[in-house]
Amino acid sequence: MKRYEIRIAGFGGQGVVTVGKIVGAAAALYDKKNAVQTQSYGPESRGGACKSEVVLSDGEIHYPKVRMADILVALSQPALDIYLKDLKAGGILIIDPLTVIKEVPRADIKVFKVPTAEIALQVGNKKFQNMVALGALASLTGVISPEAFEKAIKDSVPPRTLGQNLEAFKKGNDYVRG
Amino acid sequence: MAKGERGEGVEPERIFMKHPMLEYLKESGAYGDRFPTIFCPGCGIGQALNYALNAVDHIVKKDKIPRDNFCFIAGIGCSARVTSHYLGFDAIWSLHGRAPAVATGALLARPELRAIVVTGDGDAAAIGGNHFIQVCRRNLDMTVLCMNNNLYGMTGGQSSPTTSRGVPSTTAPYGNVENTFDLCEMAITAGANYVARWTTAHPHQCIQALEKGIRKKGLSFIEIMVQCPTHWKQEPAKMMKKFKSQAVRFSPEKKSEALKKDQFWVGEFMDRDRPEWLETYQKIMDRFKEKT
Amino acid sequence: MSEVDETAFEPLLSEEAQKALRGPLPPGDYYLFGSDACVEGAIFAGCRYYAGYPITPASEIMEKAAQRMPQVGGRFIQMEDEISSACSLIGASWAGVKAMTATSGPGFSLMMEAVSFAVMSETPFLIVNVQRPGPGQGYITSSQEDVMQARWGHHGGGAIIALAPSSVQEMFDFTIQAFNYAEEWRVPVILLADETVAHMREKLIVPPWEKIKVINRIKPQVLGIPPEKFLPYEPYEGKVPPMPAWGDGYRVNVVGLVHHPDGNVTKYSPEMHMACVSRIYQKIEDHADEIAQVEGLYLEGCKNLVVAYGTVTRSAFEAVEELRENGKKDLGFLRLKTLWPFPDGKVRSMIGPLENVFFPEMNLGYMIHPLRESLRDRAKQFISIPFLGALHSPDLIIAKINEVIRGK
Amino acid sequence: MPKLYIEERYCKGCGICIEFCQAKVLKQSKKMNSRGYFPPESDEMEKCKKCGMCSLLCPDFAIVVSDE
Numbered sequence: 001m002k003r004y005e006i007r008i009a010g011f012g013g014q015g016v017v018t019v020g021k022i023v024g025a026a027a028a029l030y031d032k033k034n035a036v037q038t039q040s041y042g043p044e045s046r047g048g049a050c051k052s053e054v055v056l057s058d059g060e061i062h063y064p065k066v067r068m069a070d071i072l073v074a075l076s077q078p079a080l081d082i083y084l085k086d087l088k089a090g091g092i093l094i095i096d097p098l099t100v101i102k103e104v105p106r107a108d109i110k111v112f113k114v115p116t117a118e119i120a121l122q123v124g125n126k127k128f129q130n131m132v133a134l135g136a137l138a139s140l141t142g143v144i145s146p147e148a149f150e151k152a153i154k155d156s157v158p159p160r161t162l163g164q165n166l167e168a169f170k171k172g173n174d175y176v177r178g
Numbered sequence: 179m180a181k182g183e184r185g186e187g188v189e190p191e192r193i194f195m196k197h198p199m200l201e202y203l204k205e206s207g208a209y210g211d212r213f214p215t216i217f218c219p220g221c222g223i224g225q226a227l228n229y230a231l232n233a234v235d236h237i238v239k240k241d242k243i244p245r246d247n248f249c250f251i252a253g254i255g256c257s258a259r260v261t262s263h264y265l266g267f268d269a270i271w272s273l274h275g276r277a278p279a280v281a282t283g284a285l286l287a288r289p290e291l292r293a294i295v296v297t298g299d300g301d302a303a304a305i306g307g308n309h310f311i312q313v314c315r316r317n318l319d320m321t322v323l324c325m326n327n328n329l330y331g332m333t334g335g336q337s338s339p340t341t342s343r344g345v346p347s348t349t350a351p352y353g354n355v356e357n358t359f360d361l362c363e364m365a366i367t368a369g370a371n372y373v374a375r376w377t378t379a380h381p382h383q384c385i386q387a388l389e390k391g392i393r394k395k396g397l398s399f400i401e402i403m404v405q406c407p408t409h410w411k412q413e414p415a416k417m418m419k420k421f422k423s424q425a426v427r428f429s430p431e432k433k434s435e436a437l438k439k440d441q442f443w444v445g446e447f448m449d450r451d452r453p454e455w456l457e458t459y460q461k462i463m464d465r466f467k468e469k470t
Numbered sequence: 471m472s473e474v475d476e477t478a479f480e481p482l483l484s485e486e487a488q489k490a491l492r493g494p495l496p497p498g499d500y501y502l503f504g505s506d507a508c509v510e511g512a513i514f515a516g517c518r519y520y521a522g523y524p525i526t527p528a529s530e531i532m533e534k535a536a537q538r539m540p541q542v543g544g545r546f547i548q549m550e551d552e553i554s555s556a557c558s559l560i561g562a563s564w565a566g567v568k569a570m571t572a573t574s575g576p577g578f579s580l581m582m583e584a585v586s587f588a589v590m591s592e593t594p595f596l597i598v599n600v601q602r603p604g605p606g607q608g609y610i611t612s613s614q615e616d617v618m619q620a621r622w623g624h625h626g627g628g629a630i631i632a633l634a635p636s637s638v639q640e641m642f643d644f645t646i647q648a649f650n651y652a653e654e655w656r657v658p659v660i661l662l663a664d665e666t667v668a669h670m671r672e673k674l675i676v677p678p679w680e681k682i683k684v685i686n687r688i689k690p691q692v693l694g695i696p697p698e699k700f701l702p703y704e705p706y707e708g709k710v711p712p713m714p715a716w717g718d719g720y721r722v723n724v725v726g727l728v729h730h731p732d733g734n735v736t737k738y739s740p741e742m743h744m745a746c747v748s749r750i751y752q753k754i755e756d757h758a759d760e761i762a763q764v765e766g767l768y769l770e771g772c773k774n775l776v777v778a779y780g781t782v783t784r785s786a787f788e789a790v791e792e793l794r795e796n797g798k799k800d801l802g803f804l805r806l807k808t809l810w811p812f813p814d815g816k817v818r819s820m821i822g823p824l825e826n827v828f829f830p831e832m833n834l835g836y837m838i839h840p841l842r843e844s845l846r847d848r849a850k851q852f853i854s855i856p857f858l859g860a861l862h863s864p865d866l867i868i869a870k871i872n873e874v875i876r877g878k
Numbered sequence: 879m880p881k882l883y884i885e886e887r888y889c890k891g892c893g894i895c896i897e898f899c900q901a902k903v904l905k906q907s908k909k910m911n912s913r914g915y916f917p918p919e920s921d922e923m924e925k926c927k928k929c930g931m932c933s934l935l936c937p938d939f940a941i942v943v944s945d946e
Binding site for chain 3: 034061065
């Protein structure tokens with residue numbers, strides 16, 4: 001794998017950075033790949049624009065950010081509007097149809113509509129939305145092993161909510177597969 | 179010429195007894211004399227320093243605290259000049275108003291140090307106001323000695339936050355239009371454990387307050403009203419006598435009494451035992467110590 | 471009264487966490503946050519005092535320090551502002567402890583007063599500047615706009631040392647190196663990080679501890695200099711003066727006024743002034759080539775050169791690799807690991823005659839000035855590639871290089 | 879009789895010691911010191927109470943009284 005680029009974008013508070021963190025940790029620690037995760041956000045603690053990027057490679061990673069994404073997870077309409085153009089032809093787009101309401105204006109990509117917030121509510125809390133998205137992302141990229149993901153999730157979430165996080169992850173995983 | 183004990187050079191030839199506090203001062207060094215001090219004739223800062231050294235002397239002798247545990251930390255201004263190169267202690271003549279911050283760093287790095295912050299009214303009440311307030315709030319184990327001469331001396335007699343209303347100065351030629359700060363009240367409100375005010379005309383009280391302050395866990399604030407004969411254009415001894423007549427001995431019962439114009443309270447305003455920063459933090463550090 | 475969900479801090483208080491973290495990071499592979507790597511590097515270097523004031527994007531360093539300092543026997547304090555944070559480092563350093571703070575643009579401006587004093591009083595400490603764009607509040611993304619302020623921001627003469635890390639590994643390594651510089655040269659050192667590298671997660675390899683070099687200041691008692699013979703500002707073997715700690719019995723008077731080697735400040739003369747200030751300038755600038763680190767690649771016979779530092783190195787290097795793959799074999803690459811003192815002699819010794827020098831910077835072209843001075847007769851053209859608010863994409867650099875080289 | 883020592887090089891002739899001497903044994907010298915100040919002197923030291931006030935109040939660490 002030369003260079004695989006993942007971008008997750010949405011509102012602050014949706015857990016976008018956590019998704020990036022887990023993807024990077026799974027790849028770097030448990031799948032022995034090189035991974036660089038970066039993030040950027042506005043001045044707001046909650047509700048502003050927020051994105052997280054992960055670059056994976058078997059070789060050394062120089063430029064740490066996304067040049068042309070292989071996969072884009074857009075959890076808000078503005079996020080899609082800004083980053084859609086930087087998605088590779090043939091790339092994967094995951095959106096939440098609840099918050100991304102407009103038609104996706106590109107035909108050369110694979111679009112997956114995952115109602116992340118709704119599924120998260122089934123698990124018990126909207127805040128597991130990011131884990132649903134992560135589940136979908138994990139299943140669709142296929143570059144990182146599911147075991148690595150599970151271990152990385154275990155490292156990053158409080159033990160008390162681990163069960164729910166894993167459940168949300170699995171539901172997201174299943175949703176795009178089924 | 180005899181080699182000085184801590185000489186870094188040469189001490190002046192002396193055929194007679196020297197002032198006992200010179201033991202704690204550097205009269206000269208390898209690159210020449212340091213004494214006489216830079217202060218104007220009759221300046222109260224030399225006296226306040228004299229009292230502070232007496233207090234340290236008592237503590238070194240009575241409490242068996244090593245002299246070299248003491249460090250003097252000052253900012254800028256006439257008051258700060260005592261740390262410029264006269265002291266036979268570890269000392270720093272740091273930045274204007276920042277002495278409490280420098281002392282904070284020193285104490286957190288080496289808690290066995292006895293930090294004495296030497297400051298003035300401009301240093302503590304104006305440019306270093308917030309540092310002073312915050313260090314009182316943290317109640318760090320240090321002694322803040324404020325030499326209050328009610329103006330900026332080194333820069334040429336400008337108004338300070340403690341200059342009385344209506345009083346003219348080089349920066350208030352038509353009279354000071356501002357209200358004044360009571361630094362002791364501020365220290366109490368901010369959380370200092372021990373707060374006292376005296377004047378240069380109360381040498382024994384000053385020494386006692388300083389001794390008590392140094393021994394006290396937590397922050398001690400001792401304000402000494404000092405005369406600036408140069409800028410107030412008065413005889414030093416006359417100013418000291420005026421201090422004595424204006425100073426009203428404080429007691430909690432008298433607190434509500436109104437003071438006449440030009441009068442001010444002196445005495446011990448606060449003596450309490452609120453938790454001190456270093457002790458509190460030590461409990462956190464102890465959590466991580468290997469349990470034996 | 472404020473209430474806090476204490477469960478959020480539970481992991482920190484668990485038995486396991488308390489057991490695991492009582493020293494520096496053990497050797498091994500980690501996947502770490504840039505800010506955390508910086509704190510771990512500092513702890514490894516022996517830093518046991520952290521004072522700071524929160525500011526985006528540097529707060530994460532402070533938060534990590536708050537967690538780690540008491541675990542390793544150090545102390546952490548949240549000060550009332552950046553002025554006092556930096557000033558408290560002076561006190562901590564003179565009390566014998568390696569000390570640091572981290573801040574960003576506006577806070578860095580406030581720290582300049584303490585830097586100036588530390589330069590004069592030869593007080594070692596570390597300031598990490600996680601650069602954000604300015605002027606004013608600017609923004610909270612990435613920037614390299616404080617590179618000149620780091621060197622020239624403090625009033626008066628003298629010199630400092632500054633490094634620019636570009637990866638999580640370097641946030642660890644350079645922090646240790648920065649403390650080594652500070653201790654060796656008795657000078658405040660500035661780590662010019664930026665938001666990108668501070669908020670980046672990447673692999674960190676901690677080598678076996680004995681492989682990491684840690685330098686400590688030289689104390690007069692170690693050299694056998696007794697207090698009565700000790701001159702606090704007399705350089706030892708022509709380098710820097712030994713530095714006792716307060717409480718050691720050396721009775722040092724630390725001053726910010728120009729001084730004689732014994733600390734005397736009243737016997738003033740222009741000669742003494744010149745001697746005092748030129749020494750603290752020369753101890754750094756005269757050793758620039760010894761201190762500064764430069765890394766070159768593909769320099770043999772190169773006609774065009776790309777120069778970069780900090781995180782932009784990564785964009786620039788990716789651009790160079792891609793351009794070389796596409797046939798531009800005469801493209802060389804130079805990377806400044808340290809920015810100050812500027813390694814004039816070193817750079818000149820590495821570079822032959824050139825056509826173009828390209829210099830991408832996350833500012834409007836600052837370090838290009840000392841570089842141009844250094845290579846004044848070596849290159850025909852110096853081309854700044856400025857970008858603000860975010861890391862350059864390699865495509866931006868590639869486009870500029872193609873435009874210039876093709877346009878000839 | 880107590881003996882008075884004045885470090886003339888340090889004395890700035892401020893007069894505080896003279897003014898606050900409890901036994902009133904100090905007076906201003908007629909002779910200027912090398913810096914142009916008039917240090918204190920005494921010709922009635924037998925009346926000195928050795929209270930130490932002069933030493934304590936001296937801003938310049940220039941005066942001290944001892945037994946002899």
